[in-house]
Amino acid sequence: MTSGSNYMRAAATLRHLSREMDGGSTSSSSSARSAAESLLSGMGRRWRHVQGVGAAADRLASELHVGAAGDVVRAAAWLHDIGYAPPLVDTGFHPVDGARFLRAHGVPELVVSLVAYHTGAVFEAEQRGLADELAAFAEPPSELLDVVTFADLTTGPDGAEMSVTQRLSEILVRYPEDSPVHRAVTASSPSLLAGADRVAEHLVVDPATVASR
Ligand SMILES: [Fe+2]
Numbered sequence: 001m002t003s004g005s006n007y008m009r010a011a012a013t014l015r016h017l018s019r020e021m022d023g024g025s026t027s028s029s030s031s032a033r034s035a036a037e038s039l040l041s042g043m044g045r046r047w048r049h050v051q052g053v054g055a056a057a058d059r060l061a062s063e064l065h066v067g068a069a070g071d072v073v074r075a076a077a078w079l080h081d082i083g084y085a086p087p088l089v090d091t092g093f094h095p096v097d098g099a100r101f102l103r104a105h106g107v108p109e110l111v112v113s114l115v116a117y118h119t120g121a122v123f124e125a126e127q128r129g130l131a132d133e134l135a136a137f138a139e140p141p142s143e144l145l146d147v148v149t150f151a152d153l154t155t156g157p158d159g160a161e162m163s164v165t166q167r168l169s170e171i172l173v174r175y176p177e178d179s180p181v182h183r184a185v186t187a188s189s190p191s192l193l194a195g196a197d198r199v200a201e202h203l204v205v206d207p208a209t210v211a212s213r
Pocket residue numbers: 049053080081152
């Protein structure tokens with residue numbers, strides 16, 4: 001299938017997602033997954049990572065008893081890296097490119113804002129001179145953003161589970177010191193770790209698992 005038809009398929013699925021979420025459906029994360037699959041499944045480890053983040057968000061939404069917001073968190077997790085899909089690349093900053101695409105296709109603004117701001121995007125937008133572009137989106141509630149970010153930060157680039165500290169370290173190794181990603185993660189690490197602590201405090205899990213974060 002061509003990237004053009006994948007784009008059209010993803011767009012149609014997102015319109016479906018929008019109608020589902022407006023109607024209060026609890027199956028919208030499967031539409032989010034389908035849209036992400038249309039655009040990212042040809043991207044190897046990127047798609048494996050997104051599948052891992054989707055699974056992590058599913059577990060977290062259940063563990064944290066976030067109620068109706070769970071569907072928003074799950075949808076945002078599936079869609080958080082959609083801006084890496086080549087047809088969507090515009091600014092080159094994937095949270096903004098992804099959020100623009102989702103907004104253009106009618107995805108609820110709460111999901112759009114979680115994608116725009118996930119995993120310290122404020123810091124990287126600053127590094128890239130794209131703060132105004134990010135500010136076109138409203139900041140999401142921090143408790144939901146913490147959950148989406150935690151799912152991303154406990155899933156490695158190949159989709160394997162890892163601790164937040166391992167994940168931050170692997171990002172710093174993967175990107176050169178002078179890259180916006182490296183500089184942004186260095187600057188955002190304290191707030192990312194604080195957000196992870198807030199999520200971990202509310203998780204009903206083996207304390208040893210949290211301690212190993
Ligand atoms: Fe991610």
